[in-house]
Amino acid sequence: MKGMDILLKEDRVFPPPEPFRRAANIQDPGIYEAAARDRLAFWESFARQLHWFRPWSQVLDWKVPDARWFVGGETNLSFNCLDRHLGSARRTKAAILWEGEPGEERTLTYTQLHREVCRFANGLKELGLRKGDRVTLYMPMVPELAIAMLACARIGAVHSVVFGGFSAEALRDRINDSQSKLLVTADGSWRRGTVVPLKKSADEALEGTPGVEKVVVFRRIGPSTSSGQGVPMKPGRDLWWHDLVARQSDRCEAEPLDSETMLYLLYTSGTTGKPKGIVHTTGGTMTGCYATTKWIFDIKEEDIYWCTADIGWVTGHSYVVYGPLLNGATVLMYEGAPDHPAKDRFWEIIEKYRVNIFYTAPTAIRTFMKWGDDHPGKHDLSSLRLLGSVGEPINPEAWIWYHRVIGGARCPVVDTWWQTETGHIMISPLPGLTDLKPGSATRAFPGIEADVVDDQGKSAEAGYLVIRSPWPGMMRGIYGDPERYKKQYWERFPGLYFAGDGCRKDAQGYFWLLGRVDDVLKVSGHRLSTMEIESALVDHPSVAESAVIGKPHDIKENSIVAFVTLKGSVQAAAGLPDELKAHVVKKIGSLARPDEIIFTAELPKTRSGKIMRRLLRDIAEGKALGDTTTLADASVVQALKEKYGEPE
Numbered sequence: 001m002k003g004m005d006i007l008l009k010e011d012r013v014f015p016p017p018e019p020f021r022r023a024a025n026i027q028d029p030g031i032y033e034a035a036a037r038d039r040l041a042f043w044e045s046f047a048r049q050l051h052w053f054r055p056w057s058q059v060l061d062w063k064v065p066d067a068r069w070f071v072g073g074e075t076n077l078s079f080n081c082l083d084r085h086l087g088s089a090r091r092t093k094a095a096i097l098w099e100g101e102p103g104e105e106r107t108l109t110y111t112q113l114h115r116e117v118c119r120f121a122n123g124l125k126e127l128g129l130r131k132g133d134r135v136t137l138y139m140p141m142v143p144e145l146a147i148a149m150l151a152c153a154r155i156g157a158v159h160s161v162v163f164g165g166f167s168a169e170a171l172r173d174r175i176n177d178s179q180s181k182l183l184v185t186a187d188g189s190w191r192r193g194t195v196v197p198l199k200k201s202a203d204e205a206l207e208g209t210p211g212v213e214k215v216v217v218f219r220r221i222g223p224s225t226s227s228g229q230g231v232p233m234k235p236g237r238d239l240w241w242h243d244l245v246a247r248q249s250d251r252c253e254a255e256p257l258d259s260e261t262m263l264y265l266l267y268t269s270g271t272t273g274k275p276k277g278i279v280h281t282t283g284g285t286m287t288g289c290y291a292t293t294k295w296i297f298d299i300k301e302e303d304i305y306w307c308t309a310d311i312g313w314v315t316g317h318s319y320v321v322y323g324p325l326l327n328g329a330t331v332l333m334y335e336g337a338p339d340h341p342a343k344d345r346f347w348e349i350i351e352k353y354r355v356n357i358f359y360t361a362p363t364a365i366r367t368f369m370k371w372g373d374d375h376p377g378k379h380d381l382s383s384l385r386l387l388g389s390v391g392e393p394i395n396p397e398a399w400i401w402y403h404r405v406i407g408g409a410r411c412p413v414v415d416t417w418w419q420t421e422t423g424h425i426m427i428s429p430l431p432g433l434t435d436l437k438p439g440s441a442t443r444a445f446p447g448i449e450a451d452v453v454d455d456q457g458k459s460a461e462a463g464y465l466v467i468r469s470p471w472p473g474m475m476r477g478i479y480g481d482p483e484r485y486k487k488q489y490w491e492r493f494p495g496l497y498f499a500g501d502g503c504r505k506d507a508q509g510y511f512w513l514l515g516r517v518d519d520v521l522k523v524s525g526h527r528l529s530t531m532e533i534e535s536a537l538v539d540h541p542s543v544a545e546s547a548v549i550g551k552p553h554d555i556k557e558n559s560i561v562a563f564v565t566l567k568g569s570v571q572a573a574a575g576l577p578d579e580l581k582a583h584v585v586k587k588i589g590s591l592a593r594p595d596e597i598i599f600t601a602e603l604p605k606t607r608s609g610k611i612m613r614r615l616l617r618d619i620a621e622g623k624a625l626g627d628t629t630t631l632a633d634a635s636v637v638q639a640l641k642e643k644y645g646e647p648e
């Protein structure tokens, strides 16, 4: 497995720095054992710290693969993120500090955020939204995205956030799969000094979404800027956010909701061509996000906390919005790119707002490393006290750089492993307790039973990561596809949750994640399926067949390499690779743009017709070819290998 050799050699250990340890929220190593002795009591103790309109009668009801947490309990996530804080000094505390890419600043206190959420929730009601209805949010990184999510949660509507980088077609499919009645979007978003035309993509998507009745448009860009032309509004369908909320009351009682009420859907890529809507519910998500944020990020009342993830991904759901707000924290949100107007933008922001906790992705860290130490060197980063990493394995070299250059060798680094499906962090250090090893996500969070198993499902030193028992924030299913849920996650090793990641466990029981073992690709931290990209390519009229693989990449973790066979009469014209790349961007979004297209007369297949991706990977990586004896036609590979000398 990739990365294994480097990781096996990594033996540096970083104990918690003494000043950090002494002030940490969690200092007692006994909590691991206590949680293992009674997992349910452990999770229950966190749920009890939150507000419930009605207590639960049973902590967990579990029949593989269906979990119900806090059975019979009634709560409201929006209430717990907002109203719960209004009776204390947090009332006037900043909940969200926002900075737009062009430099505007906004602050929303908990009182103000509560008011905005109430108004938008009333707006949703005016538009006829009821408990259980789905709402798609296709928004920039603005406070209104968090407001819309909290407003949905307040009335029991289900939000489905679609990342603004997805194309119109990808948006359309997600709207239709979720049967959303309402779309909330914006006239655009700033990214690297230009406008991302969200409304334009939304309009295109809406040509094929018969279920959508209304569209609420937040004015982010406005008609007056040089790039903002104003956006067309379709009478009877489209309305402005500001018009809708202007006529609403700023009081809206939070609806008591059963703990298992669906909270959100979030589409993610699996091993087939069709993205799956991961279902999360109220009480479990709330308890899991609250607990993990509190313990792993060591949140203190005065902290300024910044998670750089876009809310369009699960990290943004759990650790920009729900987890921090449940903890009454001050969350920083930044709209744009890290290199606009210059490559020190993040460090400038950290200095300006005196950020204490910073959570980002290895891809970003490796990019910063490449840009050089001068950029962070220009800024005072001494406010930082804790760093986090998420989304892919972090190589020890990047870890050490992050720790030294950004953290001034004084901040613990929490490398947090989890997934869209798990809802919250599952494997991570506790920063005041855990000795860190660069490249390892260290130990399972208390109350989480993670393990590594071999092909037969037996506990092993190296193999597949599994989770042995249910946890509060776990997915409750794939929207509209219970069979796929069962098959994908619970049948590979009966009764165990199969994460799809390769993993090694060292002598101390530390987990070393080794990347995906299925056809899911991580590219710059974004999750894609090889099949999805293949379907997009085959959709082009010139393409007969395609096979997509990930090729290890220093910064992005993987680059996308597509092997393509053309239809009989088609010649590979000079412009065709670019045309095919553009086609993938149109079908999925620029995040899925192939880095290389390799034309081949045939794809290497086994005698039973299965594409041998392992061989394609060897070819793309320029490695000696492995075993080719099962190939139907060995000359195909030889021809490809010769040709690969001159890609495209």
Ligand code: PRX
Pocket (backbone or CB within 6 Å): 268, 314, 315, 389, 390, 391, 392, 393, 394, 415, 416, 417, 418, 419, 420, 421, 441, 499, 500, 501, 513, 514, 515, 516, 522, 525, 526, 527
């Ligand atoms: O392969 C693992 C990798 O990201 C996958 C989940 O992707 P997604 O659902 O997009 O969620 C990403 C953010 C939680 C996992 O199956 N992954 C995530 N965090 C880590 C990781 N791999 C290694 N180390 C991590 N800390």
